[in-house]
Amino acid sequence: MTYKKMKILFIGTVEFSYKALSSLLENEFEVVGLITKKTSKFNADFHDLTPLAKQYGVPVKYRTKDNEEELISFIKEKSPDVIYCFGWSHILSNTILTLPPYGVVGFHPAELPNNRGRHPIIWALFLGVKQTASTFFIMDEGADTGDIISQEIIKIENDDATTLYQKITRKALHQIVTFSEDLQKNKGNISKIVQDKNEGNTWRKRGKSDGKIDFRMTSKAIVNLVRSLTRPYVGAHIEYGTEDVIVWRVENETTIFDNYEPGKVLEADEKNGIVVKTYDGAIRIIEHEFKILPIKGDYL
Template identity: 55%
Template sequence: MKIVFIGTVEFSRKALQKLIEMGAEIVGVCTKKRSDFNSDFVDITPLCKENEIPFRFVENINEKENINWIASLSPDIIFCFGWSSLIKKELLELPPMGVIGYHPAKLPYNRGRHPLIWTLVLGLDKSASTFFFMDESADSGDILSQKDFEVFASDTAKILYDRVIGIALEQIEDFVPQLQKKNYQRIQQDNSLANIWRKRGQADGKIDFRMSSQAIYNLVRALSKPYIGAHLEYNGKNINIWRVRVVENSQQNIEFGKVLDISDNKVLVKTYDGAIEIIEHQFTKLPTVGEYL
């Protein structure tokens, strides 16, 4: 089974490494030289060079010259793991077995953008790792493999990201032999259950102390490394916040956003329903007690 691999993030690198270790026949790789969009971008070409796999740098995977290059490799199947743009019909129909995509959510629920970030922002306690046959819509094709996972209150973006990669690699070990033997199932998604998460913008990462303490905690952990970080505005500048702790505060006559205490480089701030202790941050000059954030 000849495979063309498309990807450009940390998960892509680990998935490609797993396929190589399994002895899969990788006939070509499409990737990017750089990415301003993917905060978890990784150069996977050293892995290609080490294993003598032909590779091609692309921007628009759907351009005719890129499709022609892939076609020249005569792939039976394409794996697209860690790619931020839709693949169009001509490429989807090129390999006889189709194109396999990946989405770390419990499809048909939660299709769309930034699934791990939204999972943490919304405080979900369960999700799933899903491989599926791609079609012209986002994350709507038949499911090949799906494995549930729990999301814990202590999970940061990095912890969850690493756990999901581990689960996905186990799935790859299971379904690649099934594909090779033509012994796999395609499970059609129930589109009536689907929702689509939107692309997030800079405003979605802004901490507003009118939010509940738990909502702020979820936002901060969702955007922690490898992502860009949540932020608050102070003296006209955006200050990245990397780690916070929920603190009970029953004072009803204190307005949200007020700095309650400064200790050991930590900043305690009143929220709508309690307080948040800012533990890891990028303040160059700390605010003072009584100021408002």
């Protein structure tokens, strides 16, 4: 039995958005339009979706600071059955949320109703959370509070931002194909799990100061901070002189240095990295952007 193709309008602007859109197109779902941005200083993992849209002949409309009415007109013109909004850092108006008959499907890489809000991959790694999830839901006017249509648990092991982003992406791409087939087959009528808006927690927006390495922190906290902010994100940083030096990878140093103050450089060379005293031990900085290496005895 064949089903009438569901018309999808896609909204997104990051690396995950690109892979999700690519998967939909490769699986021959009908994408009738794309809303994206030409560039973004806000998203560290920004990805230009335009070449992919052009390859498949998908009409594109760019978001600007004040073109909400243009976007609404574009959506009405394309008359989608459903909107997919994956990797978008802007609030969608209630007008847009109510336009498609099947609703607007959003994505949140966390175990909703827990860990709603901003920067879920970064916070999960920094806080040492043991598992997260890939969650798709019907968007409402709340922040990540809509009815869940697909959720898969993902274990966090020896991951950093790069590997966890990849894990979540692999799982999510499979989910997208599955629930898209269900939506298409059942004309939008699929099972949903209603979130209790009084349950769970919401993570706040991170600022630059949240990425600063303070060697009065424990070694574990510094390792978690660095792994949470490594690529595709902005990197943790050390304030060194008048500059912020990006740190991409560190390791816990097992040698005990009880009688040294936090921040003291204990070793420094190009080959073996930079060993720095922390509150309860030491860490070795493996990958960094120091232009000139600090020397033994310096303080960071």
